[in-house]
Amino acid sequence: MTKHPFLLSLFIALLSSSFVANIANAAPAKKTIMSAVEQVAAKKLYQDNCQSCHGVDRLGAMGPALLPENLARFRKNKAIEVISNGRVATQMPAFNSSSSKTLTKAEIASLADYIYTPSKASLSWTMADINASKVQHFDQSKLPNEAQFDADLMNLFIVVELGDHSATLLNGDTFKRLDRFKTRFALHGGPKYSPDGRFVFFASRDGWISKYDIYNRKTVSEVRAAINTRNIAISNDGQYLIVGNYLPNNVVILNTSDLSPLKVIDAKDSDGNSSRVSAVYNAPPRYSFIVALKDVKEVWEIPYSDEGGVEVYKGWAHDYRVEAKAEGWKADLSKKSEQFPVRRIKTDDYLNDFFFDPDYINLIGTARNSHNGQVINLDTKKKVASIGLTGMPHLGSGITWNYQGKEVFASPNIKEGKITVIDMENWDIIKEIKTEGPGFFMRSHSKSRYAWTDVFFGPNNDKVHVIDKSTLEIVKTLAPAPGKNAAHVEFTKDGKFVLLSVWDIDGELIVYDAQTLEIVKRMPMKKPSGKYNVYNKINYERGTSH
Numbered sequence: 425m426t427k428h429p430f431l432l433s434l435f436i437a438l439l440s441s442s443f444v445a446n447i448a449n450a451a452p453a454k455k456t457i458m459s460a461v462e463q464v465a466a467k468k469l470y471q472d473n474c475q476s477c478h479g480v481d482r483l484g485a486m487g488p489a490l491l492p493e494n495l496a497r498f499r500k501n502k503a504i505e506v507i508s509n510g511r512v513a514t515q516m517p518a519f520n521s522s523s524s525k526t527l528t529k530a531e532i533a534s535l536a537d538y539i540y541t542p543s544k545a546s547l548s549w550t551m552a553d554i555n556a557s558k559v560q561h562f563d564q565s566k567l568p569n570e571a572q573f574d575a576d577l578m579n580l581f582i583v584v585e586l587g588d589h590s591a592t593l594l595n596g597d598t599f600k601r602l603d604r605f606k607t608r609f610a611l612h613g614g615p616k617y618s619p620d621g622r623f624v625f626f627a628s629r630d631g632w633i634s635k636y637d638i639y640n641r642k643t644v645s646e647v648r649a650a651i652n653t654r655n656i657a658i659s660n661d662g663q664y665l666i667v668g669n670y671l672p673n674n675v676v677i678l679n680t681s682d683l684s685p686l687k688v689i690d691a692k693d694s695d696g697n698s699s700r701v702s703a704v705y706n707a708p709p710r711y712s713f714i715v716a717l718k719d720v721k722e723v724w725e726i727p728y729s730d731e732g733g734v735e736v737y738k739g740w741a742h743d744y745r746v747e748a749k750a751e752g753w754k755a756d757l758s759k760k761s762e763q764f765p766v767r768r769i770k771t772d773d774y775l776n777d778f779f780f781d782p783d784y785i786n787l788i789g790t791a792r793n794s795h796n797g798q799v800i801n802l803d804t805k806k807k808v809a810s811i812g813l814t815g816m817p818h819l820g821s822g823i824t825w826n827y828q829g830k831e832v833f834a835s836p837n838i839k840e841g842k843i844t845v846i847d848m849e850n851w852d853i854i855k856e857i858k859t860e861g862p863g864f865f866m867r868s869h870s871k872s873r874y875a876w877t878d879v880f881f882g883p884n885n886d887k888v889h890v891i892d893k894s895t896l897e898i899v900k901t902l903a904p905a906p907g908k909n910a911a912h913v914e915f916t917k918d919g920k921f922v923l924l925s926v927w928d929i930d931g932e933l934i935v936y937d938a939q940t941l942e943i944v945k946r947m948p949m950k951k952p953s954g955k956y957n958v959y960n961k962i963n964y965e966r967g968t969s970h
């Protein structure tokens with residue numbers, strides 16, 4: 425890290441709750457047109473002040489890529505504010521201060537303009553680039569295969585601390601730290617565990633994928649799979665990792681053993697129109713990845729294994745190989761050249777936020793600007809229902825449970841203060857539970873009578889609601905750190921304790937007794953965001969994210 429990793433904290437500021445509150449309504453920033461002379465001057469400023477962290481051509485390095493494509497949802501005045509005032513508890517200096525690197529208002533404005541200027545050179549990230557970016561920190565074969573500490577390996581947590589780009593490995597029985605390590609900049613989406621729980625994979629918004637060996641408490645290898653990444657998913661057998669990207673428009677499939685790229689698939693619909701990839705998911709009973717596409721009306725299914733042969737696909741309307749033949753796509757997964765075929769599912773609308781029923785037969789999807797959710801049967805490729813969803817439901821954070829003998833699905837909403845509860849048999853909305861503001865995350869556990877949800881946005885963002893799953897009523901509203909954003913919970917393996925984040929640079933991890941709702945421990949942390957229990961995640965527990 426250099427003396428002035430200029431703009432390094434731009435993302436952090438933009439991810440702060442006040443900014444996040446604007447995401448829903450933020451209009452994409454307009455492309456900036458600078459004269460050639462202005463561009464040359466701004467480029468020089470960038471090279472002198474920003475390049476060491478943000479990379480040549482603004483492609484990102486330890487700091488994020490600074491391109492209009494990934495700043496599109498940020499307002500330019502926010503960028504100016506961060507460049508001018510810096511960011512507490514990061515290495516980002518205030519450039520309007522009396523520091524040795526003070527810039528004038530005009531220079532700051534021109535830098536902000538510059539990062540919103542298209543850069544031709546920067547949009548490509550090839551297989552060769554991916555391979556060249558690989559960093560091997562440790563030789564995996566030389567590391568012990570047993571955990572080098574004493575703990576229930578199924579009841580460990582990874583807690584991501586966005587505040588200083590770190591993660592904590594936490595013992596879920598004692599709530600003591602086993603490790604704290606640096607991560608890449610601005611992780612997003614849930615880290616994914618290998619099926620045995622030994623390794624955890626992280627994705628940063630700037631395309632870096634990191635593999636951490638929990639048994640040895642070491643980051644063993646890293647690779648940059650793309651310029652701007654959304655999230656990752658891991659196959660059932662733990663062999664493959666799929667990376668969904670905005671920039672370039674593609675998915676990258678990595679071999680998890682050494683993070684080498686196996687295949688890059690350009691995200692284009694059947695007519696050749698390119699699309700950003702909103703998110704990628706694993707569908708365990710289907711042995712396939714599901715890909716959400718932001719700009720075209722298609723959903724993709726990518727079978728990654730022939731394991732179990734046709735039997736594996738007995739839930740499908742027909743064997744995918746028959747379908748492959750009929751539709752002319754190749755799918756002999758035993759042949760390397762035909763691995764990871766794309767099965768296209770056409771949709772009526774753009775769908776980019778997903779949830780799946782527990783059997784992974786139906787997909788529930790919404791478009792960010794649509795007022796309806798769609799239910800698509802993945803086997804028949806047909807729409808089976810529309811759900812009248814308003815606001816901006818965050819389906820990806822939804823959970824399911826059994827309510828009065830039937831499976832229900834509940835989703836938070838990042839635009840309206842409500843939780844929508846849906847009957848998964850007939851797709852009717854059973855109830856809208858009014859909350860004190862829009863929320864981001866929701867969690868429960870099969871052994872808990874409660875579901876927890878945060879109020880991420882607005883004046884009540886320090887509150888968390890506890891909902892009784894049998895009555896669909898809020899039974900308690902907690903404010904663990906008044907004035908500070910409380911968000912995202914996760915349960916221990918046995919469901920007895922709940923871990924909650926106080927999402928603040930001087931934040932905390934708070935442990936609650938899941939039954940009495942009393943606080944049992946508080947641990948200071950730097951803006952803890954998501955936390956992930958090994959057992960709940962590798963078993964795809966219904967109350968947690970998948």
Ligand code: DHE
Pocket residue numbers: 439444447497586611612613614615655656702703777820864865912953954955969970
């Ligand atoms: Fe997320 C998960 C999409 C903004 C923190 N977020 C996810 C997932 C999706 C998603 C599709 C599930 C993928 C997975 O876990 O593998 N998030 C989006 C958006 O579309 C949105 C609204 C805007 C964007 O451009 O990204 C968005 N998300 C945010 C934030 O601003 C948050 C609060 C701060 C941040 O880190 O960027 C945020 N998202 C998270 C977290 C998870 C997540 C912590 C994992 C939750 C989990 O429990 O698994």
